Amino acid sequence: MTVIEQMGAKAKEAARVLSVAGSKKDLALNSIADALIEHKDEIIKANNIDIKYGKEIGLTPSLIDRLTLGEDRIKGMADGVRKVSSLPDPIGNVISGNTLPNGLTVTRVKVPLGVIGIIFEARPNVTADAASLCLKAGNAVILRGGKEAINSNKAIAKIMRDAVEKVGLPKDSIQLIEDTTRQSSTELMQLSDYLDVLIPRGGAGLIKAVVENSKVPVIETGVGNCHVYVDKYADIDMASEIIFNAKTSRPSVCNAIETILVHKDIAKDALPKIKEKLDTKNVQIRGCKTTKEILGDDIVDAEESDYYTEFLDYILACKVVDSIDEGIAHIAKYSSGHSECIITNDYARANKFKKEVDAAAVYVNASTRFTDGGEFGLGAEIGISTQKLHARGPMGINELTSSKFIVEGNGQIRV
Incomplete structure (x- = not known):
C-alpha cells in the first residue's frame, strides 16, 4: 500500500x-x-x-x-x-x-x-x-x-x-x-x-x-470568466461603482469580473466615467475598436483570446455591443458559466437577461463579488460549481x- x-x-x-x-x-x-x-x-x-x-x-x-x-x-x-x-x-x-x-x-x-x-x-x-x-x-x-x-x-x-x-x-x-x-x-x-x-x-x-x-x-x-453588461438603460454611476468593485476589490478571485460589455447608445457617456474610476487602481483596459475610439490610444487592443481569459489581475477586457442580444451572445460564447451581471433600469431587459444567460449566478444591478457561500448564507463554501450535475453555484454543506x-x-x- x-x-x-x-x-x-x-x-x-x-x-x-x-x-x-x-x-x-x-x-x-x-x-x-x-x-x-x-x-x-x-x-x-x-x-x-x-x-x-x-x-x-x-x-x-x-x-x-x-x-x-x-x-x-x-x-x-x-x-x-x-x-x-x-x-x-x-x-x-x-x-x-x-x-x-x-x-x-x-x-x-x-x-x-x-x-x-x-x-x-x-x-x-x-x-x-x-x-x-x-x-x-x-x-x-x-x-x-x-x-x-x-x-x-x-x-x-x-x-x-x-x-x-x-x-x-x-x-x-x-x-x-x-x-x-x-x-x-x-x-x-x-x-x-x-x-x-x-x-x-x-x-x-x-x-x-x-x-x-x-x-x-x-x-x-469553475474558472471565473465573469462579465458585466452595461445596458443602454443603465445608471452610469451605478455601473461604474459595480464594475470598480467587481474588478478591483480582489482581482485574484474567481468572482471578479474579466470583461465589460457596454451598449453602443450609452458607451460615449459610460466608458470615460468607468475608466476614470478604474484608473485609480491602474487597471489596464483591453478594448475593441470602438472602445479605443472613445477612450483614446492608450487603451490596449483587445485580442480574441482576451475575451476567453481569466486575468486574475488588474486587467479588464472591454467591448462595445450593438444590442442586448449581442451582449448575451458574447457571454454565451466566452463565459465560463460562473457569474454574469446586467446593469439596467429596464425591468423587461433585466428579465430577458435573467432568463437567457446560462450561469451559476446571474445578477441584476449588483457586483458579482457576492458569489460566495458565506455571502449567500451557506456558511463557508467548498467551491463554486459551474457544472449542472449534483451541485451548481456555491457549494455548502x-x-x-x-x-x-x-x-x-x-x-x-x-x-
Whole structure:
C-alpha cells in the first residue's frame, strides 16, 4: 500500500465514525476555531516562509495576496468555522416519504458523501474552509494543496487534526498530502477504491487536468470568466461603482469580473466615467475598436483570446455591443458559466437577461463579488460549481451530501 492509499483507508474508517457523529461534529468545529486563534503565530510563521518562496519564484502580487495569512484572515477562518458549526446539520434530514399501497413506507434521507478529495492551489484558507464543511456534512477529507502554500497548509492541518482528536473524533477525518509533486496529485485522482468524489479548486489548468484524468467522480468548480453588461438603460454611476468593485476589490478571485460589455447608445457617456474610476487602481483596459475610439490610444487592443481569459489581475477586457442580444451572445460564447451581471433600469431587459444567460449566478444591478457561500448564507463554501450535475453555484454543506432510501415493511414480498 502506498502512503496515499493508506490515507484513503484511514479516511474511509473515519468517515464511518463521522456519519453517525451527530452533535460531536459541532464540538470538533468549535475546537478547530479555538485552536486556529490559539496557534495563529505558528500559522503566520509558516505562512511567511511560503510568502518568501512565492516572491522568489515570481508569483504575481495578486497571487501573493491570495497566499497571505495575517491575523485578520486567520480570525476570518476561525469565524467561518464557527459559522459552519452553527448551521443546521443536514444528515438524517427527511427529503421525502410516503406509504405505498402494499404497506411499505419509503423515506429518503440525507447522508454524507463519504470521503472527499480536494486538490487546490495557493489559498491556504481553503484548508480550513474545506475541512470544516466536509466535517459538518459527516465526510472525511483528504486535502492536496500546492507547493506555494505547503508550510501554511501543514501548520493548519496539524492544528485541525489535533483539535478534532481532542473531542474524541478520528484525527484522520482531516488529512493533508504533504508531497506536492505531480505524482501525488495523479495518485489521488486514481484513488477510486477510497474516494467518493474529487473536487478541484484552482485555475483552468488544474481543473482541466483533474476532469480529464480522474478515475474518481469530479465536481467541477469553475474558472471565473465573469462579465458585466452595461445596458443602454443603465445608471452610469451605478455601473461604474459595480464594475470598480467587481474588478478591483480582489482581482485574484474567481468572482471578479474579466470583461465589460457596454451598449453602443450609452458607451460615449459610460466608458470615460468607468475608466476614470478604474484608473485609480491602474487597471489596464483591453478594448475593441470602438472602445479605443472613445477612450483614446492608450487603451490596449483587445485580442480574441482576451475575451476567453481569466486575468486574475488588474486587467479588464472591454467591448462595445450593438444590442442586448449581442451582449448575451458574447457571454454565451466566452463565459465560463460562473457569474454574469446586467446593469439596467429596464425591468423587461433585466428579465430577458435573467432568463437567457446560462450561469451559476446571474445578477441584476449588483457586483458579482457576492458569489460566495458565506455571502449567500451557506456558511463557508467548498467551491463554486459551474457544472449542472449534483451541485451548481456555491457549494455548502447540503451540496456535500447524498441520500439513501429507507424502506420499512412488515413481511412484504414482491410477486
